Amino acid sequence: MQLNTFTSTANDYRLFCGDLGNEVNDDVLSKAFSRFPSFNMARVVRDKRTGKTKGYGFVSFSNPTDLVAALKEMNGKYVGNRPIKLRKSTWTERTDYEALTKQKYQSQKKTKQPKKSVLHR
Template sequence: MSTGHRMVVTDKRTGKTKGYGFVSFANPSDLAAALKEMNGKYVGNRPIKLRKSKWKERTDFEALEKQKAQAQKKLKLPRKGVLHK
């Protein structure tokens, strides 16, 4: 089973996980296998509950383009200071 992206959601204040996350699959049959094999299995004392997202499908290419655009926005040259006498 190959995955595209994984993300575990954490509380920004405490840094602890919120108990859920997101996984994208490169192959749709991997989603079906995960739903069949993992749904209802226990991690510690909590059962795994899997659901297919209702988000519009996107390719990894689109995600990479979005990531590149965000990185370019963050790259700003430092301002040159003006010295006053």
């Protein structure tokens, strides 16, 4: 079953897939994990501006047993030109409030006044 969006649900178990090569896209990652019965989807994270891969992605399963099996069987296996590094994802869906708070904090950091230095004669 392919989902169109990567939203969190109660039965959504994810793996973080690291060290992905530039040739790995959503389809390549999906084919690598599609043999697991509860595989939902795979997503390679890309830079929004350039469209280039950031070298990591996520794979979603609806059953934790398949997540564990995939972690054991696929960690270190070649997907594309490189062996992938897998670990259980700690991804959580951010609320709008959390995103706004982070954005506000980042803009405050940028506008801090520099410290005045004291000249000694």
